[in-house]
Amino acid sequence: MSDMPEGESEIGEGAAAPSPKMDSDRIYRRIFDAIVDHKLLPGTHLKEDELCDHFGVGRTRIRTALSRLASNHVIELVANRGAFVARPSVEEAREVFRARRVIEGHLVRRAADRRDDAMSRALNDHLHGERAARAAGDAAMVIRRCGRYHQVLADQAESPIMASFVRELIARSSLIIAIYESEKPDTCEMDEHRLLSDLVLGGHGDEAAALMDRHLTGIENRLELKPRRETASDLQQILG
Amino acid sequence: MSDMPEGESEIGEGAAAPSPKMDSDRIYRRIFDAIVDHKLLPGTHLKEDELCDHFGVGRTRIRTALSRLASNHVIELVANRGAFVARPSVEEAREVFRARRVIEGHLVRRAADRRDDAMSRALNDHLHGERAARAAGDAAMVIRRCGRYHQVLADQAESPIMASFVRELIARSSLIIAIYESEKPDTCEMDEHRLLSDLVLGGHGDEAAALMDRHLTGIENRLELKPRRETASDLQQILG
DNA sequence: CACACAAATATTGTATACGATATTGTGGAC
DNA sequence: GTCCACAATATCGTATACAATATTTGTGTG
Numbered sequence: 001m002s003d004m005p006e007g008e009s010e011i012g013e014g015a016a017a018p019s020p021k022m023d024s025d026r027i028y029r030r031i032f033d034a035i036v037d038h039k040l041l042p043g044t045h046l047k048e049d050e051l052c053d054h055f056g057v058g059r060t061r062i063r064t065a066l067s068r069l070a071s072n073h074v075i076e077l078v079a080n081r082g083a084f085v086a087r088p089s090v091e092e093a094r095e096v097f098r099a100r101r102v103i104e105g106h107l108v109r110r111a112a113d114r115r116d117d118a119m120s121r122a123l124n125d126h127l128h129g130e131r132a133a134r135a136a137g138d139a140a141m142v143i144r145r146c147g148r149y150h151q152v153l154a155d156q157a158e159s160p161i162m163a164s165f166v167r168e169l170i171a172r173s174s175l176i177i178a179i180y181e182s183e184k185p186d187t188c189e190m191d192e193h194r195l196l197s198d199l200v201l202g203g204h205g206d207e208a209a210a211l212m213d214r215h216l217t218g219i220e221n222r223l224e225l226k227p228r229r230e231t232a233s234d235l236q237q238i239l240g
Numbered sequence: 241m242s243d244m245p246e247g248e249s250e251i252g253e254g255a256a257a258p259s260p261k262m263d264s265d266r267i268y269r270r271i272f273d274a275i276v277d278h279k280l281l282p283g284t285h286l287k288e289d290e291l292c293d294h295f296g297v298g299r300t301r302i303r304t305a306l307s308r309l310a311s312n313h314v315i316e317l318v319a320n321r322g323a324f325v326a327r328p329s330v331e332e333a334r335e336v337f338r339a340r341r342v343i344e345g346h347l348v349r350r351a352a353d354r355r356d357d358a359m360s361r362a363l364n365d366h367l368h369g370e371r372a373a374r375a376a377g378d379a380a381m382v383i384r385r386c387g388r389y390h391q392v393l394a395d396q397a398e399s400p401i402m403a404s405f406v407r408e409l410i411a412r413s414s415l416i417i418a419i420y421e422s423e424k425p426d427t428c429e430m431d432e433h434r435l436l437s438d439l440v441l442g443g444h445g446d447e448a449a450a451l452m453d454r455h456l457t458g459i460e461n462r463l464e465l466k467p468r469r470e471t472a473s474d475l476q477q478i479l480g
Numbered sequence: 481c482a483c484a485c486a487a488a489t490a491t492t493g494t495a496t497a498c499g500a501t502a503t504t505g506t507g508g509a510c
Numbered sequence: 511g512t513c514c515a516c517a518a519t520a521t522c523g524t525a526t527a528c529a530a531t532a533t534t535t536g537t538g539t540g
Contacts, residue, residue, distance in 0.1 A: 071311035
C-alpha cells in the first residue's frame with residue numbers, strides 16, 4: 001500500500017473496462033480502499049456478478065480479490081450467500097483496539113530508537129497532508145489520512161511483520177468507526193498525532209508509547225460501543 | 241485448529257477419494273499440518289495437478305486452499321510458477337521472533353491475570369501430551385506439540401485476534417526451524433514450558449512475560465541464522 | 481388475514497476447457 | 511566445447527458453463 005499511485009478514481013463504466021484489464025491485485029485495492037474510506041459500508045452485499053460488470057473481468061479475478069479481503073477480515077465470506085463488508089461486533093472492536101495498543105505501543109517505542117532524517121521527513125510530510133485535508137473539510141480524506149498516519153508511523157519501526165498486522169487492524173478500525181462512531185468531535189485528534197511525532201523524533205520512546213496507548217484508548221472511548229443494526233448501501237452508485 | 245479431529249492419516253490414494261469429497265477447508269488444514277510437522281519441507285513445489293490427484297478434487301478447491309495458505313505466509317505464490325512452501329529469510333526469521341516476543345509476552349501476562357481451573361487443566365493436559373511425545377521419541381510429534389503449547393497458552397488470554405497472529409507466527413517459526421535448526425539439543429525445552437505454566441497459573445504475570453521473552457530468545461539463539469540453500473522433497477511420497 | 485408449503489429466481493460453488501507464460505530441451509554456429 | 515536461438519513441454523491464469531444452494535415469490539388452505 002505504501003507504493004500506491006492513489007488519488008485517481010476513474011472506474012470503467014459498465015462494459016467498457018479501463019484500458020488495461022484490471023488484475024486481481026488492483027481490484028483488491030480498489031475494494032479495500034472503498035471500504036476503508038467508508039464508501040462501502042459494513043453489511044453491504046458484494047455480489048460477484050455486479051463486481052464483474054464494474055471491473056469488466058470474469059468471476060475468477062473477483063473471487064481471488066474477495067478471498068484476500070476475507071483473509072484480512074475486511075469482508076466476511078458466507079457459504080452459499082456471498083461476500084459482505086464485515087460488521088465487527090462490540091467484542092471484536094475492543095479486541096482490535098487492545099491489539100493495536102500492544103503492537104503500536106511497541107512499534108512507536110522502537111521507532112523512537114531508530115529515528116533519523118528520513119523518518120522525520122516521512123512523518124512531517126504526512127502531517128502536512130492531514131492538516132490540508134482538515135482545512136479543505138474533506139471528511140473522507142480526513143478519515144483516510146488519519147488511518148494512514150498510523151500506518152506510516154508503524155512502518156518507521158522497520159518491523160514489517162508487525163506493521164502488516166497493524167495494517168489489518170487499521171482497516172478493521174475503520175469499519176468499527178463506521179458502525180459505532182458517536183457525535184463526539186474528532187475520532188483522531190490532529191494534535192495528538194503532532195505530539196506523537198515530536199516524541200518519536202525526539203527519541204522519547206516511553207513517552208511516545210504511553211501517548212499512543214492513551215491516543216488509542218481515547219479513540220475507543222469516543223465510540224458508542226453498543227449493538228447496532230446493519231447499514232447497507234447501493235454498491236452500483238458508490239463504485240460507479 | 242483447536243477443534244480438529246487430528247491424529248488420523250488416511251489419505252485417498254490416487255483416484256480413489258476419501259468417501260466424502262474433501263472441502264477446501266480440510267485440504268487447507270492437511271497441507272498446513274504437513275508443513276508445520278515438517279513433512280513438507282521449505283522450497284517444495286506444490287503443483288496444482290498433483291494436489292488435485294491426491295485429494296481427488298478439481299483445481300478450484302486446491303487454489304482456494306493455496307490462496308489461504310499464502311495469506312498466512314506458509315507458502316509463497318509465484319506468478320506463473322506456482323506455489324512453494326515458504327523459505328523465510330534470516331531477516332524474516334528474526335522479525336518473526338521479535339513479533340512473537342511482543343505479542344506472546346503480552347498474552348502470557350494477560351493469561352496470568354485471568355487464571356482459573358479451566359486454564360490449569362488446559363495447560364497441564366498439554367504438558368502431559370508433550371512429555372509423552374518426548375518419552376516416545378516421536379520427533380515429529382514433539383515438534384507439533386511444542387508449537388501447540390504456545391498456541392494453547394496464547395488462547396488462554398482470550399484475545400482471539402492476537403491469538404490468531406500467534407498462530408501464524410508459530411507456523412512460520414516451524415518453517416524457520418526446518419531451515420535453520422542447528423545440532424544443539426532441543427529447540428523448545430520442556431522445563432521452560434513447565435515453569436512458564438507454573439508462573440502463569442500462580443498469577444505471576446511479569447515473571448511469566450520475562451520468561452517467555454527469554455524462552456523465545458533462547459529458541460532463536462539456538463538456531464543457525466545464516467543463509468542456506470533450499471531443501472525440496474517428494475510431494476507424492478509425503479502426502480500419499 | 482396469517483401461515484405453510486411449493487415453485488421460481490437469484491447467487492454462489494465447482495469443474496473444465498482454453499490461453500498465456502515460464503522452463504526445459506535441442507540443434508546449430510562460432 | 512560453449513553459447514545462443516528456437517521449439518517443445520509443463521504449469522499456471524482466466525473465463526465460462528453447469529450444478530448446488532439459499533432466498534424470494536406466489537398460491538392455497540385453515
